[in-house]
Amino acid sequence: MQVGSRRGVVPSLAPERHAPHGAHVHRILLVEDSSDLREAMGAVLTTEGYEVDIARDGDEALSRLRAGPRPCMILLDLFMPVMDGRQFRAEQRSDPALARIPVIVVSADDKLAEAARTLGVAHWLTKPVDLNALLALPARCCDAV
Numbered sequence: 001m002q003v004g005s006r007r008g009v010v011p012s013l014a015p016e017r018h019a020p021h022g023a024h025v026h027r028i029l030l031v032e033d034s035s036d037l038r039e040a041m042g043a044v045l046t047t048e049g050y051e052v053d054i055a056r057d058g059d060e061a062l063s064r065l066r067a068g069p070r071p072c073m074i075l076l077d078l079f080m081p082v083m084d085g086r087q088f089r090a091e092q093r094s095d096p097a098l099a100r101i102p103v104i105v106v107s108a109d110d111k112l113a114e115a116a117r118t119l120g121v122a123h124w125l126t127k128p129v130d131l132n133a134l135l136a137l138p139a140r141c142c143d144a145v
């Protein structure tokens with residue numbers, strides 16, 4: 001199943017599967033300028049029991065990160081107005097308080113693997129986003145579990 005495709009499928013998934021009582025709840029910062037994708041990905045992640053923070057560009061993402069709380073991972077679109085994903089990544093890497101937060105770049109760029117390497121990012125998701133791949137990321141990226 002995919003989100004970000006023209007049909008914009010948002011499946012109904014069992015709520016709070018990843019958030020049993022008292023357990024660590026993954027917090028995800030979603031940085032995406034497309035409101036459709038923000039809503040689709042945000043809905044899927046929220047339904048799965050994750051805490052989701054939203055930013056519309058890199059500049060807003062930096063403000064959110066500096067205001068806290070710290071997310072387990074950042075889903076980062078590459079092409080955005082105001083401050084794009086590359087500029088955001090440069091700012092993030094130069095700030096010791098933020099540099100270690102795992103970043104997953106999300107883009108339709110056909111050279112995404114290469115872009116991820118350049119940006120020093122371990123994971124990437126190609127648009128349209130595969131839901132199984134998306135939902136597997138918190139467990140792979142978060143070291144709090």
Ligand SMILES: [Zn+2]
Binds near residue numbers: 072
């Ligand atoms: Zn976590």
